[in-house]
Amino acid sequence: MSLIHLSFYSAFTLSSLGLAFHRTHLISALLCLESIILSIYIGLSLWPVQNQATSFTLLPVLILAFSACEAGTGLAILVASTRTHGSDHLHNLNLLQC
Amino acid sequence: FILMLSLTLGTMITITSNHWVTAWAGLEINTLAVIPLISKSHHPRAIEAATKYFLTQATASALMLFSSMTNAWSSGQWDITQLTNPPSCLLLTAAIAIKLGLTPFHFWFPEVLQGSSLTTALLLSTAMKFPPTTILLLTSHSLNPTLLSTMAIMSIALGGWMGLNQTQTRKILAFSSISHLGWMTIIITYNPKLTLLTFYLYSLMTTSIFLSMNSTNTLKLSTLMTSWTKAPMLNTTLMLTLLSLAGLPPLTGFLPKWLIIQELTKQEMTTTATTISMLSLLGLFFYLRLTYCSTITLPPNSSNKMKQWSIKKPVNTLTPTL
Numbered sequence: 001m002s003l004i005h006l007s008f009y010s011a012f013t014l015s016s017l018g019l020a021f022h023r024t025h026l027i028s029a030l031l032c033l034e035s036i037i038l039s040i041y042i043g044l045s046l047w048p049v050q051n052q053a054t055s056f057t058l059l060p061v062l063i064l065a066f067s068a069c070e071a072g073t074g075l076a077i078l079v080a081s082t083r084t085h086g087s088d089h090l091h092n093l094n095l096l097q098c
Numbered sequence: 099f100i101l102m103l104s105l106t107l108g109t110m111i112t113i114t115s116n117h118w119v120t121a122w123a124g125l126e127i128n129t130l131a132v133i134p135l136i137s138k139s140h141h142p143r144a145i146e147a148a149t150k151y152f153l154t155q156a157t158a159s160a161l162m163l164f165s166s167m168t169n170a171w172s173s174g175q176w177d178i179t180q181l182t183n184p185p186s187c188l189l190l191t192a193a194i195a196i197k198l199g200l201t202p203f204h205f206w207f208p209e210v211l212q213g214s215s216l217t218t219a220l221l222l223s224t225a226m227k228f229p230p231t232t233i234l235l236l237t238s239h240s241l242n243p244t245l246l247s248t249m250a251i252m253s254i255a256l257g258g259w260m261g262l263n264q265t266q267t268r269k270i271l272a273f274s275s276i277s278h279l280g281w282m283t284i285i286i287t288y289n290p291k292l293t294l295l296t297f298y299l300y301s302l303m304t305t306s307i308f309l310s311m312n313s314t315n316t317l318k319l320s321t322l323m324t325s326w327t328k329a330p331m332l333n334t335t336l337m338l339t340l341l342s343l344a345g346l347p348p349l350t351g352f353l354p355k356w357l358i359i360q361e362l363t364k365q366e367m368t369t370t371a372t373t374i375s376m377l378s379l380l381g382l383f384f385y386l387r388l389t390y391c392s393t394i395t396l397p398p399n400s401s402n403k404m405k406q407w408s409i410k411k412p413v414n415t416l417t418p419t420l
């Protein structure tokens with residue numbers, strides 16, 4: 001089973017690297033965030049399958065519900081920043097310099 | 099007011115949780131409830147602050163969920179107090195450091211506080227720090243003390259150094275928050291009750307400072323210089339509270355620092371104790387500058403913002419004397 005575990009770790013690491021190194025658009029950061037949550041969701045869905053314990057099948061659904069709310073909030077923030085800043089380029093977000 | 103209710107709900111869910119997913123859910127509810135509060139004024143700075151806050155907190159929540167998942171794979175259970183997998187502990191420490199604003203993950207905090215209104219900034223720096231600290235407290239016996247102490251010392255250093263060149267009061271309070279978090283984190287593996295004590299006293303003092311500044315609407319140092327004309331009594335209590343935040347002896351703020359240094363010397367970490375005491379002198383400089391600007395000197399300054407205040411101050415003149 002460690003091949004599956006390795007694939008989840010690598011999916012998570014790739015997505016988090018994509019989130020850390022986003023360069024021009026805010027949308028790419030949001031996409032990477034979504035892929036992080038997706039990899040966690042798929043990983044968690046395998047847990048009751050491996051252990052044959054059906055009481056854990058509620059967990060991925062809960063996580064999906066909360067992450068959907070968060071994705072919606074992220075998109076709303078994207079729209080708001082496009083309204084105030086003109087585009088979603090990251091080098092426009094420099095109004096609050098130290 | 100529904101957002102305050104959801105904030106309370108989220109905090110309660112996280113505090114009373116013993117399963118990782120409930121803790122994560124409470125933190126998500128908190129994040130989602132605070133984002134509209136930050137971006138309420140539709141000013142570009144507020145929206146930018148909301149963006150930065152959202153991105154950092156969302157990554158921290160996802161990291162925490164991932165660390166709990168790997169821990170569950172390796173140990174078979176989802177209990178918060180039993181973190182057995184070392185990489186999970188490391189990831190969890192990093193996730194909570196991002197959420198709290200410890201160094202090296204502190205970069206979002208001054209800008210987010212600068213972009214939000216004073217009351218929202220108060221909420222961000224006291225109430226939103228409470229659930230991650232409870233998670234740290236619950237897992238403190240299995241976390242790496244060296245990593246936590248390193249992050250704490252760096253936080254105190256950075257909070258002091260970067261606060262030296264600031265003129266905006268919200269940024270100054272952000273850096274003071276970072277250094278106080280460093281003080282809280284350094285003792286968490288040895289005596290978690292001191293962490294709680296530091297947190298309570300810090301939130302009390304910060305609340306009174308933020309509310310005093312909200313009454314006189316001082317967002318910059320130059321406004322602070324003319325605030326003595328508006329409410330003289332509030333100004334003197336503001337000075338006392340600022341000195342208490344700095345940790346001067348007869349005031350309450352000295353108590354957590356004293357107890358922390360005592361506990362550290364009991365654990366044979368005297369160089370750490372000396373280092374953090376020296377570094378909090380940097381913070382003392384900008385607290386003294388704030389008191390100097392507000393109360394000690396009464397110069398005729400050019401920017402004279404005569405703004406009307408809201409009538410919240412009578413409650414607050416008593417809290418700094420605690």
